Amino acid sequence: MISVPTNATVLLIGASRGLxxxxxxxxxxxxxxxxxxxxxxxxxxxxxxxxxxGGLLAVEQVDINLPEQVESLRxxxxxxxxxxxxxxxxxxxxxxxxxxxxxxxEFTRLMVTNALSPMRVIETxxxxxxxxxxxxxxxxxxGSVANNRNxxxxxxxxSKSALNQLMRSYAARHRDDARTLLLMAPGWVRTDLxxxxxxxxxxxxxxxxxxxxDAQRGRAGLHYLDxxxxxxxx
Numbered sequence: 001m002i003s004v005p006t007n008a009t010v011l012l013i014g015a016s017r018g019l020x021x022x023x024x025x026x027x028x029x030x031x032x033x034x035x036x037x038x039x040x041x042x043x044x045x046x047x048x049x050x051x052x053x054g055g056l057l058a059v060e061q062v063d064i065n066l067p068e069q070v071e072s073l074r075x076x077x078x079x080x081x082x083x084x085x086x087x088x089x090x091x092x093x094x095x096x097x098x099x100x101x102x103x104x105x106e107f108t109r110l111m112v113t114n115a116l117s118p119m120r121v122i123e124t125x126x127x128x129x130x131x132x133x134x135x136x137x138x139x140x141x142x143g144s145v146a147n148n149r150n151x152x153x154x155x156x157x158x159s160k161s162a163l164n165q166l167m168r169s170y171a172a173r174h175r176d177d178a179r180t181l182l183l184m185a186p187g188w189v190r191t192d193l194x195x196x197x198x199x200x201x202x203x204x205x206x207x208x209x210x211x212x213x214d215a216q217r218g219r220a221g222l223h224y225l226d227x228x229x230x231x232x233x234x
Contacts, residue, residue, distance in 0.1 A: 005030040006214040007084035011077075011128060012036040013064060013121055016044035018191035019138065020088040022206040024049060028056045030210075035082075037062045037073070064089055064117040070124045077128060084213065085129050087118045088138040090160075095153045102155050114159035119166045129179060134217050136182035139163055141226060143185070146233035164224065164234065171222035181222040184209060185232050 007027070015024045015036035024036045024046060034053075037060045038044050050057045062073045064087075091113045093106050118137050129135055142153055143160030164183055171181050186209050187200045209227035216223060224232045 005032045006217055007134065008032050009080075009082045010034045010036075010084045010086065011082040011125065012086050012088065013062070013118075013125075014039070014088040014090075014138075015046050016040075017046075019186055019189060019202065019206060021045050021049070022202045023086065023088065023210060024057065026206060026210040028053050032056065034058070035060060035077070035080075039063045064121050065112055067120060067124075070121055074124050074128075077125075080128060081130050082128050083130055083133045083217070084136065085122070085125055085134070086136045086138075086213070087121050089118045089121075090114050090138060090140075092153075092156050095156070098154045107155055110155050110159040111162060114156070115162035115166055118163060119170065122167075122170065131178055132218060134180040134182060134213065136180075136184055136213055137163065137167060139167075139183040139185055139224065141185040141187065141232055143183075144224075144233050168222060175221075178220050180216050180219050182213060182216055183222070183224040183232075184213065185224070185226040187227050 010027045010032050012020060012024055012034060014020045016038040024034055027034050028049065034057045036046055036057060038046055041061065046059055050059050060073055062069045064070060091110060093102065093110055122135055122137065126135055140160040141147065142157045143164045145161055148157060167183055186205045189200045189202055189205045191202065205227050212225055212227060212229040215229065224234065226232055
C-alpha cells in the first residue's frame with residue numbers, strides 16, 4: 001500500500017535556497033507534488049532538485065514584493081488546489097542596527113519583504129488551499145514580543161512581530177474558516193540569513209518543522225509554533 005503524504009500537494013513560496021529549499025526537499029522526499037518558487041531568472045538549487053524529482057517538483061518564478069507578479073502566478077496556477085500553502089520569505093539587516101540609526105529605506109525593505117508581502121501572497125493565493133488545508137508562513141521566535149528580553153536584531157524582530165500581528169488580523173477576519181493557519185519559528189538556523197554562528201543546522205530544524213506543519217492539519221485557527229511543535233509566546 002502506497003503511503004499518501006499528509007499534505008500531498010504543496011505550494012511553497014520562496015524556495016531557491018536555505019530553509020525554503022530544504023522544505024522543498026522534504027516534501028519531494030515524502031512524495032508530495034510541489035510547486036515552489038524562486039525570485040529571479042537564474043538557476044538555483046531548486047532547479048537542480050526539479051531535475052531529479054521525477055516530476056514531483058515544478059518551479060515557478062515570482063518576486064513577492066511585486067504584486068503584479070503574484071497575480072500572474074495566481075493566473076498561471078488556474079484551477080489547481082493545494083493542501084498546503086507555505087510562504088517562506090525573509091531578509092535581514094545588520095543585527096546591531098536600531099531605530100536610532102537604521103536608514104528609512106532599510107527599515108522599509110524589511111517591513112515590506114518580511115511582513116507586508118507575505119500577507120499579500122496569502123490574500124492572493126489563499127483561495128487555492130482546500131477547505132481543510134493549511135496556510136503557513138515562516139515567522140521567527142524573534143517575532144515574539146513576550147520573549148524579547150535581550151534586545152538585538154531590533155528591526156528584524158519588529159518586522160516579524162508585524163507579520164505575526166497581520167496574520168492574527170487575517171485569522172480574525174477568517175474566524176469561520178476551517179483551515180489551519182500557522183506562524184512557524186524554525187529556530188536560529190545556519191543559513192545565509194541566520195549566519196554562521198546559529199545554533200541549528202538546516203537538517204536539525206527543517207525535518208522537524210515539516211513534521212510539525214503536517215501534524216497540525218485539521219486544527220482550525222491560528223497557531224504560533226516552533227519547529228518542534230512547542231507554542232511560542234506572542
